[in-house]
Amino acid sequence: MPLTPIQPAPRPRPxxxxxxxxxxxxxxxxxxxxxxxxxxxVDTMVNAGQPPELAAAAVAQMDTDPVFIAARRHQQMLRKLESVCxxxxxxxxxxxxxAVVERRSGVSRDExxxxYVHGCRPVVLTDVAHDWPALRRWSPADLRARFGHLDVDVQVGRNQDALFEQHKASLRQRMKLAAFVDLVLEGGxxxxxxxxxxxxxxxxxEFMPLLQDIGRMPPLCDPALLHTAASFWFGPAGTRTPLHHDTLMLFHTQVTGRKRWRFVSPLQTPLLYNRMHVYSPIDLDAPDFNRYPRLRDVTVLETVLEPGDTLFLPLGWWHQVTALEMSMSFSYTNFAADVPNQFDYVNPTIGNW
Structure with a gap:
């Protein structure tokens, strides 16, 4: 006959x-x-108006609360995973x-x-885009001449929102590409x-002519899929992409201007206070070690992409990007069918606290 499970002794909440x-x-x-x-x-609670006796008792009694004890057990498993990383x-x-992002040419498909893919290492390929017509053609004047009459959705007002990337949908504004070109040239x-x-x-x-300005692809890419997996970036010096990780691998070619990329290994995710989707609240350009003390143990890699450089961003690597000059760049994820590039992440939705 089945055994009757032993019920845990009741443990009242303090x-x-x-x-x-x-x-x-x-x-x-x-x-x-x-x-x-x-x-x-206790000091924080008292300063916020809580009675001193209640604050002291609540803090002291939390460690004996049964729900908190359960949380501590799950925390042990999380810390084991963090130690593995x-x-x-x-x-x-x-x-x-x-600690150095390699700059390479002549990299074969197998290497x-x-x-870089299986080894999960970023690398800059210096010879992929040397024959691209885009390197000789793309400019603000070229964009205005060929596509200035077309509407584009741009982000405007990013300086007014510290979470501009998370809130990008609310910052979207539609305008003629010619108007945006003028905004970039005149706004500094x-x-x-x-x-x-x-x-x-x-x-x-109507923007397909831009893809005709792309030449040879890096190893692992399928040119036939480019039209389904390419993105265009254009903005003034000073544009920033905050610290985050993508959910797939990609290549990113710098066409005009320079961009500084900073990277953190995906194995150091536990040190980056990742509490909202794929974003970290940390600014690697102005680290706040008092607020984020675990950041002291993070190793940051850095490289500057020059026109014609192509970056391979491996899976899960955190990155923060700053345009050092007026910049146009081109990213693409058209990996060949034998290089899977779809991955699942269970992202937190806690928010920043």
Whole structure:
């Protein structure tokens, strides 16, 4: 006959926790999970108007709450996973030249696949785009002459929103491409306006002539799929793409101007406070170690893409991009069928707290 499962002994919730509002209860639990100092937590609660006795009791009793104990158990499993990532990262970093983004020419298909795709390493290919007509043709004047009468969706007002990339849909504004060209030329260095991949203009037949300006593809790419997997970027010096990771691999060719790319290994994701989708709140150009202390252990790689350079961005690598000059660039994900490029991520939706 089946055995009757042993029921756990009842464990009542400590009294002080019942007196907290749900927001305060969550705040205490989250800060204890971050291992914040109890005395500092009590001071914060008192300064916010909580009675000193209640604050002290609630912080002290949280560690005995049954729900919190369950959270601590799951946290142990998460920390094991974090330690696995950290140990693998330490092995990666022992490789000669790890901290330098290689600049290569003449990379074969087999080496591209083995060393950079399977090896998950970023690399700059210096010889892929040397024959592209785009390098000789693309300019603000060329865009205005060929496509200025066409509408494009651009992001405007980015300087007014610290989360401009997450809120890109609300910053979308439609205008003639000629008007945007004038805005870029007359507005100087700024992050306030940018024509990004989100416009998807290269999916429209009227912009197909731009694809005729693309020449030889990198190893692993299928040229026949380019029209389904290409994106165009155009903006002034000063445009920024905040720290994030993509959900697939890509190539990115710089056509005019220069862009600085900064990278962080996907194995260091636990150090980047990734609480919302694929974004990190950290600015690698102005790191706040007081607010984000785990950032001190992050290794940042950096490279500057010159016109004609093609970057391979491997899966999951965090990156932050800044245009050093007025810039046009072209990204593409038209990998051949034998190089799978679809991956699933379970992204957090916590938001920044």
């Amino acid at each position: 009294a002080a926790l019942f007196e907290l509002t749900p927001d305060w209860l969550q705040w205490v639990a989250e800060n204890r999970l971050w291992d914040c100092a109890p005395a500092t937590m 950290a140990n693998l990262q330490n092995v990666w970093q022992q490789a000669p030249g790890y 591209m696949l083995t060393r 260095a700024t992050n306030d306006h940018y024509l990004t991949a989100n416009d998807e203009m290269l999916r429209r037949p």
